[in-house]
Amino acid sequence: MGKPTGFFEYARKSFTYRPVKERIKDFREFVICQPVEETQTQGSRCMDCGIPFCHSTGCPVFNLIPEWNDLVYHGKWEEAYYRLELTNNLPEITGRICPAPCETSCTLSINTAPVTIKQIELAIIEKAFEEGWVVPRPPKQETGKRVAVIGSGPAGLAAAQELRRTGHAVTVFEQSSKAGGILRYGIPDFKLEKHIIDRRLSQMAAEGIQFETNVSVGDDVSVKYLKQKYDAILLAQGAGEPRDLPVPGRGLEGIYYAMDYLTVNNMVLAGELQDTDLISAKDKTVLVIGGGDTGADCVGTANRQGAKKVFQYEILPKPLEWKEPFNPEWPAWPNILRTGSSHEEGCTRDWSINTKQFSSQGIRVQKGYFNRVEWKKDASTGRFKMNEIEGSDFSLDVDIVLLAMGFLHVKHSRLLQDLGIEFDERGNIKTSTGYDTNVPGVFAAGDSSTGASLIVRAIWHGRQASKNIDTFLKQ
Ligand SMILES: Cc1cc2nc3c(=O)[nH]c(=O)nc-3n(C[C@H](O)[C@H](O)[C@H](O)COP(=O)(O)OP(=O)(O)OC[C@H]3O[C@@H](n4cnc5c(N)ncnc54)[C@H](O)[C@@H]3O)c2cc1C
CATH class of the missing domain: 1.10.1060.10 (Alpha-helical ferredoxin)
Structure with missing residues (x-):
């Protein structure tokens, strides 16, 4: 090679x-x-x-x-x-x-x-x-079977394309006005311009996949209708329930979930919302809580909006700083400090910080209160335990706080209740290795069943689920 x-x-x-x-x-x-x-x-x-x-x-x-x-x-x-x-x-x-x-x-x-x-x-x-090598590849034969895919993120899209190419009639339902899931509404344009998604969706539509947008399944379309009309259902709604920070002052204005902040920004850029709807960081001091990729996307967005200062706090300790080109934990994914392009654009990062509360003289957040923590292995459980360090309290003046602490699990929506879906101990949709749920003919893939993960994993699970759905439909 x-x-x-x-x-x-x-x-x-x-x-x-x-x-x-x-x-x-x-x-x-x-x-x-x-x-x-x-x-x-x-x-x-x-x-x-x-x-x-x-x-x-x-x-x-x-x-x-x-x-x-x-x-x-x-x-x-x-x-x-x-x-x-x-x-x-x-x-x-x-x-x-x-x-x-x-x-x-x-x-x-x-x-x-x-x-x-x-x-x-x-x-x-x-x-x-x-x-021009990327062309629609519609199936040569129709099977006469119908599949509903709920959610148009990478899991839903990958599954839909595979199922359609096998000859099944596929409808992708999406509650937002355009397909793409987090690719469109979460990830900022500077990482992924949205015409890239549209280009792929055109190919999929030309292969015969139907997209029903602005439809929240379970609310706008009933489970009864779905079951009558489709031979199989794939749940690919993502992990939509964000992790909250239940501290005093959380209810103040100016404190947002990262995903809400990013979605509004993406929708304004796409012309789906007015400029006046923007949650703007212009001339503001922004604190991002959560040191992961979503947090980094908030940092990059806030800087592009003209933020005065951007801080990013993480509760976990600072990972190993690693300047070498090789992987210290090869072939595993190394736990090393990652400095993304957004951090290079201006951001004060800090680690091992616990948020205690927010305060204000009025209704908008003005100050955050924090202390430092240390992580020690608990001898009895073998797990790391967080201890607050006495006398380490400090505060920060802030105008906007963005909560980027990940997602708990899929939203336990009416759709899942009406279907009678079982959840695992983390609150994700419980599936077998064959991607089927406890309800016959109903499958699940992507973040809705794995918990929040990566695009590439969502694609994989969507593809694998499609194989199992195909086998189910041919029985
Ligand atoms: C801000 C952010 C940045 C990220 N950046 C990266 C990155 O750079 N690289 C990477 O690999 N991963 C990244 N991820 C993770 C990645 O985006 C997800 O793992 C992936 O999108 C999950 O795909 P999915 O198809 O399972 O769900 P999603 O992409 O979440 O899509 C689910 C879709 O289902 C729709 N839906 C939900 N309920 C219903 C309903 N009842 N009816 C109809 N539609 C419904 C939702 O509106 C949504 O469009 C990021 C995540 C976030 C939040």
């Missing part, structure tokens, strides 16, 4: 970014791919390692990474695309915003910089769109 000596001869060259000063003035994507020739050279760094951990351990959809690295190196882009679409329905999304566990498990990562797998994936799919 690639060139046996490629990794000796060539250094890793991955994406470059638009300069900070320029990119924070707009919401356009900031990632720049290497030119085609350089990408081919990068493909040659894949070294025929025998056991491709990128494919077998790292990539949740088992992308055929060494194969397409080799094809790209040899300039066989069209073949590379056909390999890529065998395993991934949305490579233009994962090529942009997957955290790329394939790269941390690349064999080169044992002691040097990995192959630029994510960049190669993106280059392949973008070339495929440019060259």
